[in-house]
Amino acid sequence: MTPQPPTTPAVNESPAPLSLDEAIQRDALDCVMCGICVPHCPTFSLSGNEADGPRGRISLMLGISQGDLLPDADVRRHLDTCLTCRACETVCPSGVQYGRLIDNGRARLAQAQTSAAQPRALARHWRLLRDQLLTRRRRMGAASGLYRAATRLGLGGLVRRLTGPLGRALPRHPATPSSQPGSTDTPTRGTVGLFVGCTGSAMNAPAGAAARQVMRAMGYRVVTPAAQACCGAMHAHGGEPAAARELRARNARVFSGAEVETIVVVGTACRAELGALETEHGIAVREITEWLLERASEEWPALGTLDQQVAVHTPCSQRNHLRAPGATRELLSRIPGLELVELDGNERCCGAAGLQALLYPDEAERLREPKLESIDRIQPDVVVSANVGCATHLAAGADLEVRQPVELIAKALAATKP
Numbered sequence: 001m002t003p004q005p006p007t008t009p010a011v012n013e014s015p016a017p018l019s020l021d022e023a024i025q026r027d028a029l030d031c032v033m034c035g036i037c038v039p040h041c042p043t044f045s046l047s048g049n050e051a052d053g054p055r056g057r058i059s060l061m062l063g064i065s066q067g068d069l070l071p072d073a074d075v076r077r078h079l080d081t082c083l084t085c086r087a088c089e090t091v092c093p094s095g096v097q098y099g100r101l102i103d104n105g106r107a108r109l110a111q112a113q114t115s116a117a118q119p120r121a122l123a124r125h126w127r128l129l130r131d132q133l134l135t136r137r138r139r140m141g142a143a144s145g146l147y148r149a150a151t152r153l154g155l156g157g158l159v160r161r162l163t164g165p166l167g168r169a170l171p172r173h174p175a176t177p178s179s180q181p182g183s184t185d186t187p188t189r190g191t192v193g194l195f196v197g198c199t200g201s202a203m204n205a206p207a208g209a210a211a212r213q214v215m216r217a218m219g220y221r222v223v224t225p226a227a228q229a230c231c232g233a234m235h236a237h238g239g240e241p242a243a244a245r246e247l248r249a250r251n252a253r254v255f256s257g258a259e260v261e262t263i264v265v266v267g268t269a270c271r272a273e274l275g276a277l278e279t280e281h282g283i284a285v286r287e288i289t290e291w292l293l294e295r296a297s298e299e300w301p302a303l304g305t306l307d308q309q310v311a312v313h314t315p316c317s318q319r320n321h322l323r324a325p326g327a328t329r330e331l332l333s334r335i336p337g338l339e340l341v342e343l344d345g346n347e348r349c350c351g352a353a354g355l356q357a358l359l360y361p362d363e364a365e366r367l368r369e370p371k372l373e374s375i376d377r378i379q380p381d382v383v384v385s386a387n388v389g390c391a392t393h394l395a396a397g398a399d400l401e402v403r404q405p406v407e408l409i410a411k412a413l414a415a416t417k418p
């Protein structure tokens, strides 16, 4: 067992940085091993193995940090398959900070001497995919444009079959960027910065356009800095906290330079990650759903009627990280005519979990199955999810488009026009 260098800083740590081992022990020793969290864990429900649940993972991380356990490939897999959904954290009576703990645990694995012990996200080909495609907005935009073209030619299924785990994660009906007209109202209420995300801007461009349109209609000037970077969530949850911090710092520079009052994010997972900008850089960050809910009713333009049944998916990042499980329903209840139905099993992760749908596609698809069955039962006109990753993962298995809530708000705005 190689001792942890005492100078290595842990994630989310200030003002006197602890070493990773110290930070792991601080959080892991809060656990009283009661097991209340275990039945709430989606990965435990898949395997029935205690080591695939929160209590087992906490024991593994504690053992590594105390030098009692070697981080071998088996240990790696148990820690790696955690979805960081934090369902365990929300039910823990001892207040164990599991999200922080697993991020530190993976950063600790990243220092292991053998690649077999490191997080799978750090394997060379996955890092290449993440760094050269998934976090590059232009390349992602070009790749998704090609995929849309292939789908229009009836070749979508072939592309999905030929591109391995990446293909399995692609939506059957990719969203088409729309050229929605911007509001002609004069912006008077302030300036907001729109964070569209790297995969989000490519896989769900209509959501960014809808957010822009709605915020303009409410009287805000919207800037979308071209130099904005990935939010860093894939890095933070994949054992690379320093890379995540650097990406946040870059976003802080970019958005501060644009002199925005608030960064408005499309997608709850990016929002959860960028929330650290508030404490680290003093910049306000909101997800578009929560930003809209914070607006006083006099700021709202009229919304037209939409006679649709909408199945609402609640991402873990919205439910457990942002602790706003009812936000999407509350927002959409403003639209006259909408019938809102909760997707069954919303308290369970859908399996998307950032890169997990690529790293462990079989497990991700097993976790998605109950959601697809629920969609089949409900037969809604549309499914909404406030997180781009979940929307993409659901749309890869369902035979319909999965929208962001703000897209329906934009549609209801348009419905007032003759």
Ligand code: SF4
Pocket (backbone or CB within 6 Å): 040, 041, 042, 043, 044, 052, 053, 054, 057, 081, 082, 083, 084, 085, 086, 087, 088, 089, 098
């Ligand atoms: S974060 Fe989710 S998957 Fe990971 S241990 Fe907790 S409940 Fe299980």
Ligand code: SF4
Pocket (backbone or CB within 6 Å): 030, 031, 032, 033, 034, 035, 036, 037, 038, 054, 055, 058, 088, 091, 092, 093, 094, 095, 096
């Ligand atoms: S509920 Fe909390 S204290 Fe109990 S086993 Fe889970 S993490 Fe530990």
